[in-house]
Amino acid sequence: MTTAPHPLLATARALADDLLAPHAARVDREVVPASHLAAIRSSGLLGVSAPVEYGGAGAPDAVAREVQEILAGACCSTWFVQTQHHSPVRMLARSALPMRERLLGPLATGELLAGIAFAHVRSFPRVPVRVTAERGGRRFDGRVPWYTGWGLNDVMLLAGVSEQDEVVFAFTEAREQPGLRASEPMRLAALTAARTVSLELDGLWLPEEAVVLRTPREQFALVDRPRNTNASPAVFGVAYAALRVLEEAGEAGTAAALRGPLDEVRGQAYALADHPVPDERIAERLALKTRSYDLMRAATTAAVVAGGGRAVGLDRTAQRLFREGMFLLVQGQTAEVRRAHLDALARL
Ligand SMILES: Cc1cc2nc3c(=O)[nH]c(=O)nc-3n(C[C@H](O)[C@H](O)[C@H](O)COP(=O)(O)OP(=O)(O)OC[C@H]3O[C@@H](n4cnc5c(N)ncnc54)[C@H](O)[C@@H]3O)c2cc1C
Incomplete structure (x- = not known):
């Protein structure tokens, strides 16, 4: 018996x-338009993993993953802006604090879009952002x-x-305010359009x-x-998008040769992601992650190779996917992931 695909997959497609996709080349050179985000807000995709009783879809992780792949x-660039939203949703859904009642509904329905500023917590014992109790x-x-x-x-x-080595997560409005200043948006080799800044915090006070x-x-680190x-x-x-570019370039044979292993690694990686004990089989998870990078790199490289000199034009999909793939190599990187990836590259 087969089950019907979740309706949010058709929405995402x-x-x-x-x-x-039709506007991706222009967005890559400019900025993610508010109209793209408005379409995503009203589509229901921001609530894919949010509880139904707060206006979300409460969809299984497999659906949430496929939505992210499609976007x-x-x-x-658009994917990256909206993907930040899902960690706050998941954190609020698990929280028993009053913020849950204030924000989970508006985030689940897309009335509000959230970003995150927390990767720096992983650099402990360095503490880039210090939190102190003050005035209640x-x-x-x-x-x-x-x-x-x-x-x-x-x-x-x-x-x-x-100071007590607690990680403290709090919400605030994403705008300049007393104690919070943003840099100019960074100009990067990929995803400049996602408007990434650094933030200076100088006595930002939150209730x-x-x-x-x-x-x-x-x-927190254990989780x-x-x-x-x-x-x-x-x-x-990104890897599947590169295979489509290859097919359109008449290189279906090369695309098929990469699609087989990609499907296999995807299946194994997602099976492990669904494993009920998240800190088990870490070496296997890292090996699959590294292999997914290898296959993405091969697919985006093949898309460039198939396009010849024209492939490097800024309006061409191949070079954009290649650069986006480069960004994904460091997105969410931790010391452990970096070590595993470099060790695997050294064995090539
Ligand atoms: C374009 C772009 C946009 C991003 N946007 C966001 C965002 O919106 N929100 C967000 O939270 N993050 C964001 N990140 C951060 C991202 O998710 C990763 O954390 C980051 O790419 C990892 O690289 P890093 O520059 O932090 O590397 P590093 O500072 O080198 O850290 C990499 C890892 O090394 C380890 N490490 C670093 N310093 C130490 C130390 N002193 N002692 C022990 N271990 C250490 C930690 O495990 C750390 O995770 C963004 C990154 C990029 C490139």
Whole structure:
């Protein structure tokens, strides 16, 4: 017996084919348009993993992953802005603090779009953002090296570490305010369009009600670290998009030769991502993640090779996928992922 595909998959495909892919070359050179994000907000995709009782779809992780693949393969910049939103949704869904009732509904329905500023917590014992209890709330000081979606999203999930080695996550509006200043958007080799800035925090004060999670840093790391050992759906999305470019260039044989192993690695990586114990089989997860990078690199390289000199024109899909693939090699990178990837590259 087969089950009907989840309706949000058709929604994602329609958005990808009718809106995101046709404009991806222009977006890559400019900025993710508010109209793209408006379409995503009203599509229901922002609530794919959010609880039904808050207006979300409560879809299985397999559906959420496929949605991310479809969007990333169509316009990686737009994908990256919206993908930030899903961590705050998941965190709120697990929280028992009052912020859940205030924000989970608006985030699940797409009324509000969220970004995240928390990767820096992983650089402990370095503490780029320090949190201090002050005046019945929390004061944030330091520097957030990366914040994507500045000027495009509404609220930010900001994390820092306290003197007691607790990780504190709190929401604030994603705009300049006393104690929070943003750099100019960075010009990058890929995804400049996603408006990534760094943030200077100099006494940003947030009330206690803004806090959504407080947890000992070591405990947080136990949950957080294994997460990034899984292969990213965006890597598969970009790789499959490159195979389509190859097919359109008349290189169906090369595309087919890469599609087989890609399908196999995807199946194995997603099976492990669904494994009930997230910190088990880490070596296997890392090996599959590395293999997914290898196959993406082969697919995007083949798309460039098949296109000849024309492939490097800024209006060509092949070079864009190649650059987006480069970005995905470091997105969410941790020390463990970097080591595994470099060790695998050294064995080539
Ligand atoms: C274009 C772009 C946009 C991004 N947007 C966002 C965003 O919106 N929100 C967000 O939260 N992140 C964002 N990131 C960060 C991203 O997810 C990764 O964390 C980042 O790419 C990993 O590289 P890094 O520059 O932090 O590397 P590094 O600082 O080298 O850190 C890599 C890893 O090394 C380890 N490490 C680093 N320093 C130390 C230390 N002193 N001691 C021990 N271990 C250490 C940690 O495990 C760390 O995760 C963005 C990154 C890029 C490139």
